[in-house]
Amino acid sequence: MKALVFRIFFLLVFFSFGFGCQSKTPDYESIAITITNEAKTNLIHKLNSKIAEGGTEQAVPFCKLNAIGFTNGLGQKHGVSLRRITNKPRNQSNLLSANEEKIFLEVEKLKTYEGVFPNKSITSDDSVIVYIPIPVMGFCLQCHGNSNEIQKSTKQILNQEYPNDKAIGYKVGELRGLFSVKFPR
Numbered sequence: 001m002k003a004l005v006f007r008i009f010f011l012l013v014f015f016s017f018g019f020g021c022q023s024k025t026p027d028y029e030s031i032a033i034t035i036t037n038e039a040k041t042n043l044i045h046k047l048n049s050k051i052a053e054g055g056t057e058q059a060v061p062f063c064k065l066n067a068i069g070f071t072n073g074l075g076q077k078h079g080v081s082l083r084r085i086t087n088k089p090r091n092q093s094n095l096l097s098a099n100e101e102k103i104f105l106e107v108e109k110l111k112t113y114e115g116v117f118p119n120k121s122i123t124s125d126d127s128v129i130v131y132i133p134i135p136v137m138g139f140c141l142q143c144h145g146n147s148n149e150i151q152k153s154t155k156q157i158l159n160q161e162y163p164n165d166k167a168i169g170y171k172v173g174e175l176r177g178l179f180s181v182k183f184p185r
């Protein structure tokens with residue numbers, strides 16, 4: 001009887017330690033969601049205020065100058081490497097790698113009936129990378145939609161700043177890109 005009690009006691013201690021250790025592993029996906037929500041809110045807020053100030057003619061050069069610097073800086077603040085990647089880049093620096101393209105296509109394919117793209121995590125020895133989808137919304141079409149949706153003046157400034165622009169012709173609900181949030185381990 002005593003032996004049984006000991007055994008149960010041992011198992012209880014073992015499991016509580018086991019669970020204790022588990023809960024110390026960071027929840028990478030929810031941290032990534034928090035960081036990318038901050039990025040999305042800030043980017044949209046900045047875009048909106050620039051559009052209000054001087055239209056897309058001012059917002060486009062502003063994005064060119066600041067978007068990558070902003071995501072880099074936000075990543076640094078949170079101790080991660082934060083990037084926006086896409087298969088149809090406006091800025092060539094955001095072009096995804098062959099490996100990332102596989103992930104992009106997989107996320108794109110797994111769109112639910114309700115139109116939601118899933119997140120995806122890849123764990124390796126030295127890092128955890130969480131990919132968070134960036135879907136197209138109505139607001140994006142004035143700079144990423146088809147030629148009827150993009151104003152002439154916007155087109156002009158886009159052609160001038162991005163002669164190799166691939167990021168047009170999108171429809172609401174399509175996958176525009178992914179945030180890549182890389183945590184060192």
Ligand code: HEC
Binds near residue numbers: 068089092178
């Ligand atoms: C005022 C025009 C404008 C609007 C509106 C706009 N974008 Fe962009 N977008 C840009 C520009 C300019 C860049 C290139 C930034 C750079 O050079 O780093 C860009 C780049 C991006 C990128 C990075 C990949 C790439 O192609 O270089 C993503 C992802 C993106 N936009 C998504 C969106 C989404 C989603 C919306 C709507 C919520 C949106 N954009 C609205 C102008 C716009």
